[in-house]
Amino acid sequence: KKGYSFGTFKGVYTPSVLTIFGVIMYLRFGWVLGNVGLAGTLLIVTMATAITFLTGLSISAMATNMKVGGGGAYYIISRSLGIEAGAAIGLPLFFARAFGVAFYIAGFTEALMTVVNPLPMLDPAIAAKVISAATLVLLTALAYFSADLALKVQFAIFAAIGVSLVSFFMGNPTPEALAIPATATIPPKAAFWVVFAVFFPAVTGIEAGLGLSGDLKDPAKSLPRGTLLAIGTGYLVYMAMPVFLHLRVPDGNLLLIDSNIMTTVARWSIPIVIGVFAASLSSALGSLLGAPRTLQALAIDRVIPRFIGKGFGKDKADPRIATAISFAVALGAVLLGDLDLIAPILSMFFLLSYGLLNLSAGLEGLIESPSWRPKFKVKYGISLLGAAACFTAMLMIDAGATIIAVVVTSLVFYLIKRRQLNAHWADMRYGILTLLIRFAIHRLNKLKPDERTWRPNILALSGSPKSRWHLIEMAHSLAQHSSALTISSILPVEDWSAAKVQSMETSIRDYLAKREVEAMVKIFPSPDMLTGASALVRAYGYGPLTPNTILLGDTDNSESFTEFAELIKLVYRTERNLIMLKESNRVPAEEAIEIHVWWGGNKDNIGLILTLAYQIQKSPIWKQSKLHIKTIVDSEGERGAAKERLNSFIEEQRIPAETEVLIKQQSSFYDIIRQVSANAGLVFMGMRPPEKDETDDAYGAYYGKLMEATSQMPTLAFVLAAEKIEFRKVIGISQRG
Incomplete structure (x- = not known):
């Protein structure tokens, strides 16, 4: 087999669950609880996880019906909806993941500088960029030479996050620690959907495991198990945390002003600080592993120049040229500094890919082609519901960013369509059109031609x-x-x-x-x-x-x-x-x-x-x-x-x-x-x-x-x-x- 032949735990579960347990969990979960209360928080967690869970079901069905190659979401969508649709989501998704590296590293740098400034001689803004660039170089070196070594590092990160959660759930803060400073200003509470939009990215980590699909020993077994297990783990933790916070922090106003509430509540503060560092770095590392492999898959299919997809190292599994390009994009984002304007648009590409994955599985089930025989069976209505939920979440989070993401995706689709690439695989477009024609003909057969709609056939x-x-x-x-x-x-x-x-x-x-x-x-x-x-x-x-x-x-x-x-x-x-x-x-x-x-x-x-x-x-x-x-x-x-x-x-x-x-x-x-x-x-x-x-x-x-x-x-x-x-x-x- 080509690639590293990773198993379920190492290749899917670990990168997925580490991306789920990210900065939002450490720095924004208390804010969510303070704004909407316990019932509202549990509802938001359930709704957000339901969208991810439905997508996980669709991925499981698709993965057990086809031989999944490298490229994750790009590979599955291109083999289902055609190379144009795959490229239309694959190229923006690559940039989203590459820019995402910069976001995660920026989170790590911010957390680090609140504890200690390792470069006091420099202006804080310049120091932050230097630290972020150095961190990017270190993480890229791990991803560049060996994905296996990078995932082994993630085991240590996983352990650090686990220790931080133990410290949190063992916490019993004193009344003095929970006192609100007299000078504190209590901000107004945010609306439900605003809070939902802030929290939702916390449950979208399944792309990290899916991006390593080409390096799995048995994708048909590992993708369903690892993805659904990661979603389940995240849901249990995210449901337990607000209940524990509600019991330990009686004054909800404190949750609105203390972004480090986990540190305040925890038994030991150091594991929480280490956990914030680990969560940021693990998310960045997961993106550095997934983004080049999406680019590599695009190159193999001739969407972009083929030399970009050349493999190196063990079994030619390391896409070093694609990793170097990902590094360049991420470094540009780091040096750019303020990326808040494009952050919502990047999130839209992740949701758009989830929506298309659900749509692919739903249409496969609806068409009922003889080739659709997944071992992991999912009703097509469930997958279509997942697609509708993804597209609805996009609009709720940011309608403007949704429109921009759709326009960009449509433009890439049009450009790839004009190139008239000849894919060497069959997709479901013929089946979709056949289904639509069958439905239309049966409906048309019940109608009589009339003067209003007459056309010369x-x-x-x-x-x-x-x-x-x-x-x-x-x-x-x-x-x-x-x-x-x-x-x-x-x-x-x-x-x-x-x-x-x-x-x-x-x-x-x-x-x-x-x-x-x-x-x-x-x-x-x-x-x-x-x-x-x-x-x-x-x-x-x-x-x-x-x-x-x-x-x-x-x-x-x-x-x-x-x-x-x-x-x-x-x-x-x-x-x-x-x-x-x-x-x-x-x-x-x-x-x-x-x-x-x-x-x-x-x-x-x-x-x-x-x-x-x-x-x-x-x-x-x-x-x-x-x-x-x-x-x-x-x-x-x-x-x-x-x-x-x-x-x-x-x-x-x-x-x-x-x-x-x-x-x-x-x-x-x-x-x-x-x-x-x-x-x-x-x-x-x-x-x-x-x-x-x-x-x-x-x-x-x-x-x-x-x-x-x-x-x-x-x-x-x-x-x-x-x-x-x-x-x-x-x-x-x-x-x-």
């Missing part, structure tokens, strides 16, 4: 994207990220193979991605194009998620008119709308920015046409275009009434369009359209729906005449509405019209 029968790009461009302009789009191609059956289908799908998908077209790709084997297209129209889709609009190109092969008419009739019979795009062989004018809609009297068609015209104007290609609605009447006498109806229509429905009514002065409507729309960029026209008993030959003849009549025109989009939707309501057309 398009199946584009495009063939090769390179040869018929105009069809894909049209489909993409209509979909524009708000509708579903599928690009399909028919593969001749004699050339069919699973490998070839997959290769074609990948090739088309990559081609579309380069042109920023979001679409699904479907390759369908079939003996011929029209047979395959008909089969796709009948069968493509899943449950209620079936295409409601079919987009295809025209055909000018007269021998195929009958079969093509059969396809159009099939689309209409299956109640799918049809858009048939006929590309112009004319060179368009340079300023072809007009979209012309010709209204021939079919109200269903015009409703769909105007909906599609509105959709296409939202695309970048057509967003500057102007919409013109035109109609033709037989005589001058009809012109005024028709013009008034069109103007009233666009005014009532707030459609940004211009209207024009033309008189039929030529023998063919199509000659007028050809002349008036000569410079249009796109022309929408309606198609006649097939009659009930109309044969394929008859409708094929209609199609042939339509193609002949519309020759030498700009690009045409023929529209045939067939879906059982009142498209007049989609665009808002009045029922009176």
